[in-house]
Amino acid sequence: MEFSFDEKDFVSCCGSTKFAKDMVLASPFSSLQHAVSVARDVWFNSVDVNGWLQAFSAHPQIGHTHSPSVASEASAQWSKGEQSTALSTATGSSLQVLSEWxxxxxxxxxxxxxxxxxxxxTDEILAELKRRYTNRPIVEFEIAAQxxxxxxxxxxxxxxxxxxDISSKTGKYSTAKKAEDRISIISSHVIAAPESSSGKPIHHPARTRPPITTHVLDVSRGSPAAGIDILLEVWRGDQSRPTFGATGGGNWVFxxxxxxxxxxRSGQLLSIVDNVSPGVYRISFNTGKYIPNGFFPYVSIVFEIKDSQKMEHFHVPLLLSPFSFSTYRGS
Known part of the structure; x- marks a missing residue:
């Protein structure tokens, strides 16, 4: 069975018209899993900054159930349902504090x-809001996109x-079975864990991009950094990982x-494979060429992928200025 939806349906899911148009072009979908996989690729690799902001503006403020720019009635109803726990646990004073924050x-x-x-x-959301308020704008922007x-x-x-539900009478599976399948698929995206609570492996969707990616943002200019050469290497040697301060015993392999x-954004640093090889990886950026008078001739970021994480995606961005840099694990 194949699934096709209108542009307005996808706008209800994500307020970006660019996202909706690209999803329609990619239709039909063989399953929810297929649609989610395409949606992630479209959202993170095709939708631009304006599209992200358009999607953000379609959401009501937390603690409210309606946004002036809400995309559709379906979106409004979904927002209300998504906030039902917060609203049911709120008090007049907690809503006031939430509104102020x-x-x-x-x-x-x-x-x-x-x-x-x-x-x-409400308390959980407020605590998270206060924590994220301390972020730098460029970091918070990507967290909001996630x-x-x-x-x-x-x-x-x-x-x-x-x-x-409309076609359930002629479907192969019962409604209960479909619900079970949907929960399994959603969990593989929303919950970043290698196993479910039952101990059974969580199903991961087929990759639509390499398992290791990066992007570079020039925080001194407030814009993406284009034309930076990037090198990805993995540690190979007698020891499973390089020891801090030690020499010999292995080398970095291209x-x-x-x-x-x-x-x-980086191009393709690895092939698109289901399982990435566990190990210690190093991404190096030729920052000296990009900022000739900067402090760093190059920047290297070392990170480890464990065996339990081989089906996960690793996005390792670089936030760069002439005299500082930082990184984090994105998605």
């Missing part, structure tokens, strides 16, 4: 505080559920190289 957040970052609120209490993707995946599941594009 929402205003502070918007003033600092320029967009609404975005969080996948399903199952979260939260938007979580929400989109949940809404895609609801969209497919509504279509499956895996791939690329250069950042106009959006600051």
């Amino acid at each position: 929402n205003a502070r957040y918007r003033e600092k970052f320029g967009f609404v505080f975005l969080i996948c609120a399903s199952g979260r209490t 939260e938007q993707m979580k929400i989109t995946e949940l809404r895609l599941a609801k969209l497919f559920s509504s279509r499956e 895996q791939g190289s690329s250069a950042t594009d106009q959006d600051g």
Whole structure:
């Protein structure tokens, strides 16, 4: 069975019209899993900054159930359901505090505080808002995009559920079985864990991009850094990992190289494989060529992929200025 939806359906899932148009072009989908896989690729690799902001603006402020720019009635109803736990655990005073912190957040970052609120209490959301308020804007922007993707995946599941319910009488599986399958698929995206609570492996979707990616943002200019050469290596030797301060015993083996594009994103550093080889990896950036008068002739980031993580995705960005840099694990 194949699934096709209108542009307005995808706008309800994610308020970006670019996202919706690309999803329609990629239709039909063989399953929810297929649609989610394509959605992640479209959201992180095709939708631009304006599209992200458009999607953010379609969400009501946490603690409210309606946004002036809400994309559709379906989106409004989904927002209400996603915030049901928060609203049921709120008091007049906690909603007031939440509103005040929402205003502070918007003033600092320029967009609404975005969080996948399903199952979260008001206190939990407020604590997360306060924690993320300390982030730098460029870091918080990507975190918000990751939260938007979580929400989109949940809404895609609801969209497919509504279509499956219509055809359930002629379907192969019972409604209960379909619900079980949907929960399994959603969990593989929303919960970053190698196994489910039952001890059974969580199903991971087929990859649509290499398992290791990066991008570079020039925080001194507030824009992507294009044209930076990137080198990916893996440690190979007698020891499973390089020992701090030690010499010998192994070496770094070339895996791939690329250069950042106009959006600051890397090209393909590895082949698209289901399982990435566990080990210690190093991404090096030719920052001296990009900023000739900067402090760093190059920057290297070393990280480890464990055997239990070989089906996960590793996005390792570089936030760069002439005299400082930082990184984090993205998605």
